[in-house]
Structure formats: structure tokens, C-alpha cells
Amino acid sequence: MSNTPKAAITGWPVTYSRSPLVHGHWLKKYGLEGEYGRRDVDPETAEDFYRNFKDSGLVGCNVTVPHKELAASVCAELDPAAEAMGAANTLWIDDSGKLCGANTDGIGFLGNLDQLAPGWDDNPGTAIVLGAGGAARAVIWSLLSRKFETVHIFNRTAKKAMEMAEKFGSSTIGHAWDDLGDYIGKADLLINTTSLGMRGKAPLEIDLGPLPESALVSDIVYVPMKTDLLKKAEARGNRTVDGLGMLLHQAVPAFERWFGMRPEVDEELRAMMIADLEKDG
Structure with a gap:
């Protein structure tokens, strides 16, 4: 034996x-x-x-x-x-x-950002989380552990976003996907936790126009390593973090x-x- x-x-x-x-x-x-x-x-x-x-x-x-x-x-x-x-x-x-x-999973998310974007949480303000599945749950938990003031959750099924927000308390607010444009201009951090943009999946189609240039953009997808979301964010001057490190740090x-x-x-x-x-x- x-x-x-x-x-x-x-x-x-x-x-x-x-x-x-x-x-x-x-x-x-x-x-x-x-x-x-x-x-x-x-x-x-x-x-x-x-x-x-x-x-x-x-x-x-x-x-x-x-x-x-x-x-x-x-x-x-x-x-x-x-x-x-x-x-x-x-x-x-x-x-x-x-x-x-x-x-x-939350530890993995935080470890990845700490390593690749040091100082990202020096002024924890407003975060936008795309998706309301298991990965979103881990990301929201980790953001609240770092004292983010407000976390907005956007999901295709608005009810799921609202139910998730309810579980995490008054700092989290659930929204319908179509309302994203009304809030993205307030974001200090934007995170995609959906499979949109993953190789073989539908693209993630959102307008980054109102996003502040100072906002950090992260995608938990790592196939491809640089998703269209990260490419578009980089092209307009935002700092970005890919999803591979979350897998490694968790x-x-x-x-x-x-x-x-x-x-x-x-x-x-x-x-x-x-x-x-x-x-x-």
C-alpha cells in the first residue's frame, strides 16, 4: 500500500x-x-x-x-x-x-489582481460584475472582503442578479443587463464572470465608451488569454488583467x-x- x-x-x-x-x-x-x-x-x-x-x-x-x-x-x-x-x-x-x-475561487481572483495589478484596491469604490453564476459569487465575496463600497451585478436574467445581490447585502445591487450603460461610467473595476467571449462561445458585446480610463478591467475567461473585452479595454488605455492567474492562485x-x-x-x-x-x- x-x-x-x-x-x-x-x-x-x-x-x-x-x-x-x-x-x-x-x-x-x-x-x-x-x-x-x-x-x-x-x-x-x-x-x-x-x-x-x-x-x-x-x-x-x-x-x-x-x-x-x-x-x-x-x-x-x-x-x-x-x-x-x-x-x-x-x-x-x-x-x-x-x-x-x-x-x-475568491482567493484566486484576489491573488491574480494583487500580482498583476498591484494597488488595484487602494481606493475600493464601485465595481461592476457581469454575470450571476458561481464565479460571480466568488468575485463578489472577494470584492466585499476588500471593502468595495458598491458592487453592481448585471445579468441577462435580472432576477438572478437581484437574488444574488440580496444574499450579499446592501452593498450589492442587481440589475438587468440592458441597464449596464447607465452605470459603467461610475466603475473603478469591471469584471466579466460570464463565458461570453470564450473561444467557441458568443461574443461579449458591451460599449466601453463611458468607462473611465482609470478603471481596471478583468476577465475570468482565459481561452483565449486576451479576450476581445481586454483588447478593447487596452486599446482605450485601461489596465487589464487576464483570467489565467485566477486558476493558478486558487x-x-x-x-x-x-x-x-x-x-x-x-x-x-x-x-x-x-x-x-x-x-x-
Whole structure:
């Protein structure tokens, strides 16, 4: 019986997940014993898998769509972020045998901006978040943790934006997508959390004309690395941050939890990931 700690990305499907590249790079870089792979978890058996995670042979796992909410619901303990979001992307068994969960998506978002746009939150004012899904939830949580005064949420289904705003309190306001033009001129920060603009998806069509030049623009999409939103923002003089770093930084606390060393998101890792993304065209 091997004592090598094993972790994996779990979800349905996980064939194309790049998480094994990230964790594999760190295991090799730091010379650690360990393995990180992929494990497809069929939605029909997912509850049983996570509820009995201690029988999986893994010391922990990442959780991706569509199981983040389910994973959180079967954990004995959740960190404050997972508790607030009702979703977990990182699981481990503690010393007493309990299944614990965390949500590091918000940490990943913040780590990316801290690294690539230092000082971005020196004067936290007004943020605009496009979308009202799981990624938006993580981004909103992280912005409020950095004391942003107001977060406006815009979604194609206005009701979803308003329901999400209600969960986060009076600093968040939900809107219909068509009202974006009335608010974009007030933004200090604009973040796309939708899949619009991703390769193979519909384009993100918004007018950046009224956006202040001082506003930072971020897109959590990283395929392509430079989305049309980021290209248009750069062309008019806005600072921009791509979405790759969110994927890399959200992996840091999970790796430390399972393998006992806090890894670094450095240029070598970014370059390796960019080269891999470019292979896919």
C-alpha cells in the first residue's frame, strides 16, 4: 500500500482540466512525493462519492462543475468563503476523519489582481460584475472582503442578479443587463464572470465608451488569454488583467493543504500554462 499522497480534480467531465498541469509542475519543482490526477464523478453517484470521500484513496480533491454545491452540502466543516457561497472547490479529510471544504475561487481572483495589478484596491469604490453564476459569487465575496463600497451585478436574467445581490447585502445591487450603460461610467473595476467571449462561445458585446480610463478591467475567461473585452479595454488605455492567474492562485491553498508546502505562482508556471493553451490554438 503506497503512502504517496494522492489528490485529483473531480467533476463531470474533467478530461480537459488543466489542474493536473499546475499541481504536477509544483510537485516536480519542489521535489515532493505526491500525485495529482483526474477523476470523473458521475452526477448519479456524486453524492455517494463525496459523502464517503475517505474511501476514495485521495487525501483531498478539487471540485469543479457541476458538483461544487453538492460537495459543500456533505462537508462536516466549511471555511467562511465556502459557507458564504454555498459551494466548495477544495476538500480534505482532517485529523479526526471529518470531511472539510473550502472555496478558494475568491482567493484566486484576489491573488491574480494583487500580482498583476498591484494597488488595484487602494481606493475600493464601485465595481461592476457581469454575470450571476458561481464565479460571480466568488468575485463578489472577494470584492466585499476588500471593502468595495458598491458592487453592481448585471445579468441577462435580472432576477438572478437581484437574488444574488440580496444574499450579499446592501452593498450589492442587481440589475438587468440592458441597464449596464447607465452605470459603467461610475466603475473603478469591471469584471466579466460570464463565458461570453470564450473561444467557441458568443461574443461579449458591451460599449466601453463611458468607462473611465482609470478603471481596471478583468476577465475570468482565459481561452483565449486576451479576450476581445481586454483588447478593447487596452486599446482605450485601461489596465487589464487576464483570467489565467485566477486558476493558478486558487490552486495555491489546496496544494499547501495536501502536500505541505505553499507554492509560488511565478513566471515559469504562467509561461508553461500559456504554451499549453496555445497548443489548442
